[in-house]
Amino acid sequence: MERRSFIKASLALAAYCGVPAMASLFVRSAQAADNIADGSASAFDFSTLKTMAANLAGQPFGGPPAELPKTLAELTPQAYNDIQYDANHSLWHDVPGRQLDVHLFHVGMGFKRRVRMYSVDPQAHMAKEIHFRPELFNYHNAGVDTAQLQGRDNLGFAGFKVNKAPELTRRDVVSFLGASYFRAVDDTYQYGLSARGLAIDTFTDQREEFPDFVAFWFDKPQPTDTTFTLYALLDSPSATGAYRFVIHCEAERVVMDIEKHIHARTAIKQLGVTPITSMFSCGTNERRTCDTIHPQIHDSDRLAMWRGNGEWVCRPLNNPQKLQFNEYLDENPKGFGLLQLDHDFDNYQDVIGWYNKRPSLWVEPVGDWGKGSVNLLEIPTTGETLDNIVCFWQPAEPIQAGQDLSFSYRLYWSGEPPVSSPLSRVKATRTGMGGFPEGWAPGEHYPATWARRFAIDFVGGEIKAAAPQGIEPVITPSRGKIDNIEILFVEPMDGYRVLFDWTPDSDSVDPVELRMFLRTRGSVLSETWLYQYFPPPPDKRKYVDDRQMS
Template sequence: MNRRADDFILRKRLFSRRSLLLGAASSGGALLLGGAGTGRERGTAKADGGFGFDQVRLRAAALASRPYVPPDETMPAVLRDMSYDEYRAIRFRPSEALWADRDGFKAQFFHRGFLYRRQVRVSVVEDGVATPVAYRPDMFDLGGLDVPDVPDLGFAGLRLHHPAGGGSTGDEFAVFLGASYFRLIARGQEYGLSGRGVAVNTGGSEPEEFPDFTEFWIERPGAGAEEIAVLALLDGPSMAGAFRFRLRPGDTTAARIDASLVLRRPVGQLGLAPLTSMFLHGEHGPAGFDDFRPEMHDSDGLLMRDGAGEWSWRPLANGRPAPLATGYPMAGPGGFGLMQRDRDFASYLDVQAMHERRPSFWVEPRGDWGRGVLELYEFPSLEEYNDNIVASWVPGRAPEPGRPLDFGYDLTVIDGGTGLHPLGRVTGTRIGSAERLRPTVPPSPERRFFVVDFEGDGLPGHGADLAADVTASAGAVVEPVVEHVPQTGGWRLYFEYRPGGGGPAELAARLMRGDRVMTETWRFTW
């Protein structure tokens, strides 16, 4: 990994406030969401009893039947007490990578130390046989540190490389480091948002839990392989689980994910396919950031498609006085993702961070996940290294302790996600005082003026008869107006909103041409 990517991930982990982050059918005693695989697909588990996903599922079930034991954090004091800069100085030697002498996929490892004290074990699976990867100090350039040669020290995590993937300065495309977090990028992108194995009690009244990926198995790819499989064992106070990631890097990196979770005890809220990101400030605020950069975020909105096929865009926000949880009930999720839709350097003006190159993650459940709620959490933040945004699917019926919950989904790493549907898309949300335009006596500072921009090849040109469909769950929408924007070829919606008091209101708007829906639905919480 290049130094800039390493530094980004470490600083994210150092400054993130971990307390903020980050209908089913019965089948053999397991709840099935989306028909997760049995492990006998594409050679991942062998019919002759070789090691594969089935074996990891059995280990997870066995773990969940026993009391939780935290992962080992035993290590020499020089590693436990090291500084951030000392940890940054540790470098894995590329010559020690798995399959370093071959073209194609390679795997490297993170050293334990600093914040990363929990031991992660790694094995390689070949011909159905799992062989542990032994830690050796000479795998790393330790940056001048005198580290004792500790047998079986293990690793903190792993990273994957392939010539078809990787950011602007290297061929790395995947990182598994810390709790159940994983980062992925497509070709030419820079690291940004993260995926997680599971979210437990995020934003709820109970303390949030962060289960760990405690063990990984990497299937040795064949010559010329375009896909690599990584198996992972999850363990935490409330649950254990098995995961399989089948990763295909490229211009769009694809991850086919299967999972099986077994609860030790009931949880207040279980989030599946969670995504976590950062939003500090953007085109619609908040005001008051003394920052030379016009915008600062890894994602600017939540894109979602419900089971009925409606597409919606929810801009992200910061600056509220308290955390906000917004739930979108659905009969079943058609898909959802945190998007970095704005790809224009002029929106950010940060030469080093390159926020216009941050990835977008799109999640598509396999099969029917049943009724539930797509939950979005927005936590107030003053620091760009806080991952203060979390989105996940919360099933309407949580599994009972001891009963496996099997599910699968496809995660695609893309740019702005503009090709996911043919409708006009939201390209801007701006909010200001309605008093500036229409002063009242006495003044009414609570009145807000919203401006929403829509663009897309499917939208008509100047002279078309488009109308606005705008609603609010509380308060009043006043005089919505739609006009064509010749500078962009898109359309702009203006409306005044007068809050009704009594808590947050849900606003929604879309453009219509007669009875035909022309755009995705813009949604916002005020």
């Protein structure tokens, strides 16, 4: 539960890991420039950054962040939000006809990490630092005593956001803020789930570690570019890293090509590559916390995997009553991600969160990643204010101190993933009372054995064409009995619903693993549906009639 304490204390994004002593790694000069990059020029390219990260790994970790000035440390969330970057000082303000621009986030409140920012001339391979000064921001009603900030050019920044034309001063499409968190949007301009640069010990017997991006370098783009290159230095007690992001701000989505080189300072029990953080409170399958006006509340509804052996898997997300961690073993995965595939407003009725607009995030590995697992952590939550879902790739072998690792991959932030199975896919998963025929209910004149009913909807692929030959659900439970199987064509969704009951064979309340796919005459028709069900205790396995007739 350290994750929830961390996220709550830092408003879901701030970092509490230490900052390195990096005075020897950067050049500082009082020399001014016409643009906001006022530092002296020094040579920089990706090889320079990789050397920097490797050298930093050989130095002791610098410890926690230094204290902020009181006027910043005591900011309320509302006051912090009142601080806005001055668009007249944007990073690429001097690029005529620019399609992209960068605004910087102020340090303060829970955002204690002093992140350093650099502007890079990619033709000359030279970088200049951007030093903090109050005139870069509009403080509005934040109540900040700017006198406490004068001469504090070492404050740095908390992060940045990237705006895209035509709304260069109003709408951002990419944001990096807190620890190594970052997000992007599709053409709905609605942020949702987050990615991170690295996760360490997310689910072990040790406290989770949240590495920080401690410096960023921005290649200056050409006026018509909608793609930009960003470099980042990562640091934490256990690891350092050099990152290159090539970020494509397309019309309908954002695509990130990422190359990273990690150096382990210490042995790491669990290294999370490509970590994704999301929220699932309730949906079509999990109704326990949906006692609200909203039919569903979630940033993502499923973990999707395209395994190295070619199998497509749909694992609906849960909001369990106790923390759950699952490993899905694989070798050289083709892709995976947390998806939000239901974009119908009627299914959410939310005019604040706009969950129907939230993007999916798909990870496409570049090259062979070898053996490992796609890991899924599901944390109990009572609402929608805390991220409670984490997904990441974990290499099979533990990481040793001094070990170097490299990964390349592509992230797609979009309503739909960039690839999809030619097979029939899961549209929705529903659960409810079982043990009686569909259209009836248990009661005084119809005694029933307690069971849980599942209804899984499949659409697309060749399922309709295969129907005359017969559709066979292949259902495998880890324990218990499957019966009352039905297959129905549902005209409104132009697909098929598979219904079945799961009946317990013991009093155990341990999770039940369910697995199903559809086939016809030996040929696979659908992706594989995986589900984790939590049976109630024996005294709760009964139909409760709460009617009051007088």
